[in-house]
Amino acid sequence: MAFDTATLQRHGITPDEYARIVELVGRDPNLLELGLFSVMWSEHCSYKSSRVHLKTLPTEGARVVQGPGENAGAVDIGDGLAAVFKIESHNHPSFIEPYQGAATGVGGIIRDIFTMGARPIALLDSLRFGPVEQAANQRIVRGVVAGIGGYGNSIGIPTIGGEVMFDEAYSGNPLVNVFCLGLARHDAIVKGQASGIGNPVYYVGAKTGRDGIHGATMASAEFDDKSAEKRPAVQVGDPFMEKLLLEACLEVMKTDACVGVQDMGAAGLTCATSETGSRGGVGVEIDVQHVPQRETGMTPYEIMLSESQERMLLIVKKGREAEVEAIFEKWDLHAVRIGEVTADSMLRIRDHGTLVAEVPNRALTDEGPVYRRPFHPPADLAERQRMPQVDAAALPTASDALLRLLASPGIASKRWIYRQFDYMVRTNTIVMAGLGAAVVRVKGTSRALAMSLDGNGRYCQLDPRQGARLAVAESARNVACAGAQPIGATNCLNFGNPERPEIMWQFAEAVAGIGEACRALDTPITGGNVSLYNETEGRAILPTPVIGVVGVVEDAAGVRTRVFPEAGLDIVLLGENLGELGGSEYLKTILGAIAGQPPVLDLARERALQQFLVAETIVGAVRSAHDCSDGGFAVALVECCCDGGGIGADVVVPQAASDGGINREVATLFGESATRVIISVHPDATEGLLARAEAAGVAAARIGRTGGSQIRITINGQTPIDCRVAEAEARWATGFSQWMETQG
Amino acid sequence: MKFAVVVFPGSNCDHDAYHAAKHVFGQECEFVWHKDTSLGGADVVILPGGFSYGDYLRTGAIARFSPIMTAVREFAEAGKPVIGICNGFQILMECGLLPGAMLRNRDVQFHCEHVNIRVEQTDTPFTRRAATGQVLRVPIAHGEGNFYAAPEVIAALEDQRRVIFRYVTPHGEVVDAANPNGSVHNIAGICNEGRNVVGLMPHPERAVELVTGSADGRVMFESVIQNGF
DSSP: OOSOHHHHHHTTOOHHHHHHHHHHHTSOOOHHHHHHHHHHTSHHHHOTTTHHHHTTSOOOOTTEEEOBTBSSEEEEEETTEEEEEEEEEOHHHHHHSHHHHHHHHHHHHHHHHHTTTOEEEEEEEEEEESOTTSHHHHHHHHHHHHHHHHHHHHHTOOEEEEEEEEOGGGSSSOEEEEEEEEEEEGGGOOOSOOOSTTOEEEEEESOBOSTTTTHHHHTTSOBOTTGGGGGGGSOOOOHHHHHHHHHHHHHHHHTTOEEEEEEOOTTHHHHHHHHHHHHHTOEEEEEGGGSOBSSTTOOHHHHHHOOOSSEEEEEEOTTOHHHHHHHHHHTTOOOEEEEEEESSOEEEEEETTEEEEEEEHHHHHTSSOOOOOOOOOOTTHHHHTSOOOOOGGGSOOHHHHHHHHHHSTTTSOOHHHHTTSOOOTTSOEEEOTTSSSEEEEOTTSSOEEEEEEEOOHHHHHHOHHHHHHHHHHHHHHHHHHTTOEEEEEEEEEEOSOTTSHHHHHHHHHHHHHHHHHHHHHTOOEEEEEEEOOOEETTEEOOOEEEEEEEEEESOGGGOOOSSOOSTTOEEEEESOOOOOOTTOHHHHHHHOOOOSOOOOOOHHHHHHHHHHHHHHHHTTOEEEEEEOOTTHHHHHHHHHHTTTTSOOEEEEOOOOSSOTTTOHHHHHHHOOOSSOEEEEEOHHHHHHHHHHHHHHTOOEEEEEEEOSSEEEEEETTEEEEEEEHHHHHHHHHHTTHHHHHSOO | OEEEEEEOTTBOSHHHHHIIIIIISOOEEEEEETTOSOOTTOSEEEEOOBOGGGGOSSTTTTGGGSTHHHHHHHHHHTTOOEEEETHHHHHHHHTTSSOOEEEOOTTSSOEEEEEEEEEOOOOSTTTTTSOTTOEEEEEEEESOOEEEOOHHHHHHHHHTTOEEEEEEOTTOOOOGGGOSSOOGGGEEEEEOTTSOEEEESSOGGGSSBGGGTBOTTHHHHHHHHHSOO
């Protein structure tokens, strides 16, 4: 072997993987070639542990224009337009350097979208932090939020929604998952493929520096107390450069002078050259001396492995070079020819003409190791799924519990966060941040697109398959609440170390659950991202699959939010309350436990409910819609009253079907049964709606009226909840922000 | 009327201004690239919001050197209507067409939200159709909108009735709680001595269609379209 064990370890290459490299290359690789394999075969780039499971996901459907395998997925939204979207994680860098980690996460996903020839029009974020009561976590929240805003605001793409949850398990491992959606005409979608022997390969954008070297490898390892020393592996973002790149690339792609485009994200130039080559079945040859460099004395190894941001690779038609160069010059960017497409499927790297690396493209991109890692459920699963013993006498009153839940940072208003994001730029946002699924109109059509990110680590900790199914259902339900038909999905799978069988079990179960739910709800997965090794000192995060569902509304005027729009409307509850408290916010916030079994989910009922909601919104019967999730019915009802100018609600609800392991009142108010939505309906429309619900097999009941300044919930003749809207809203409005505003 | 929307590298509200002028109000509208030297016969010039040159060095500090700014200055000096919105306002201050400077918001955070501004003066091309004291609900989206000028400059602005908009409560009261960024005297927008150049931090172009949350910004477009010079 040409390398010692320490060198291989530093490259994250096992002895078996090394043997495979030798076999594929036909000799011992040199150090540069070892570096290429190191990044391309890292978990982050190769999906070596996850690939066998991801293959089982549904990726096809009538509307799918582009499934997994390209820079982003795309679904048809009518009129020859496609919604191009994807979600990606930037977890590891965001822990090491919150501002730049989050900022470059935003930059990376935006590049994935415009690389496809799509104009990015919306960003969403799914975030997980340790308890915000702790100063160390506040610092991370502050940095991540500032980083997302700093990048998104500057580049001028609105950050219109997302979700945030808190748990001790994320203290050493925050999650930053960023979603971007863009619009493109079907016939204008550009792929990341090289083709045309002799076509020049261009590099454009920021210069290459030593930042981010081995970033992909870092993202494929656990953290320990030395992680801070890895700071040089976090890249630094420049949103202004990316804005220029975005505009210039879209302008270039409007011509037909360019055959393929690929951004340089994880694994930088190595990934961009080998992937475009292998997708196109051709070779790529470059000379690193032509690569613009920010620092002197950079070696070919450093140039190839750098993850400097805001760089693109373009394959240009031979003879059209001047045209492309002129467009970039207009934007003060210099497109540099660094090589060309060759016929022999090799990635060939030269340095001032001297051959320094030569490996088959496919060896890097497609022939990496694939692991069927062993998995089994954790030994304490049955124990986790047992509800805790509860001393009934020690429980707070229902009213007290409600106020505490409203003030819990996971449920409370996230205005402190989204106020720092420009959620209106481009004037497409028609549902403002914080009011439900995010909705943007599609100018030039009557349509709008709704999108939502959802995931619940507590449910997944207790039953990853069920938790993942519930995440898909909730995301699609949120989109349906806006009045949109769910049409496609993307996923970001955040887990611990896959080499541990119980973590691998979580992963396998979650992917199986996503597949089941996406099939049933007809929301194919068009792409996504896997983030493993989210562990610090051997402690893993809660398993956190995050699902992003995109839906289309034919008539943007019909879009609805969660807020009761006026007094005097009927309040109708769709769905049934089984009184399930396992994994609930109540259990966590009031009793400090993550235990029990998550709610059941009947996918056929879920689909029927969502179809009903969309149909009723189209006919105008629904005035507002909000699903019951964290905190159950009582919290959802309060949320319908928040941001609504103080309009109250007076409802009488039937008792839950069970006591949820605590008691009937708690189960009725705070149980988290899935497939439930609170809607408001004009009284003249209620009867018709209820009749149609019955015909559609959707449980629906008129439970009360909007109006007054109190929120009143009556169960069995008792009224355990009777509070002023203003008081409830004040708790909800400050529950999270109080922690962020008290510190400097 | 013909509108010109100047595009600097890093402008990002250029499309919003264009959409408002062209599609919402049906006016002629052209993007003018910052390297151009002519405004192409425009009747109104909009310097849009965004992050020209990434806001590097200082907001608006580099854009003022763009070739087009010579034409913008001549246009302004000829008494024709120029409006700078957000970053455009910052550019107008950097190039000296308007006085003052922007500090970071007093809580050092970016703010994106709807605020209320009161129309203080109606003798500018952008407020003629508004009523004095009218409260407009319009969005802001900035990190550096904390208007500052030396006390004597503020005094002159007030004396010469050149404060055009102030941050207020929904009922029109000038109080500190209604001030989103710490601006002196709650100032949200001002004009030049000739009253034809107006700069403001809020975004009227984002408030011209109810579907996006407010249509209160329409009055500013209607003013310049129906009473244009």
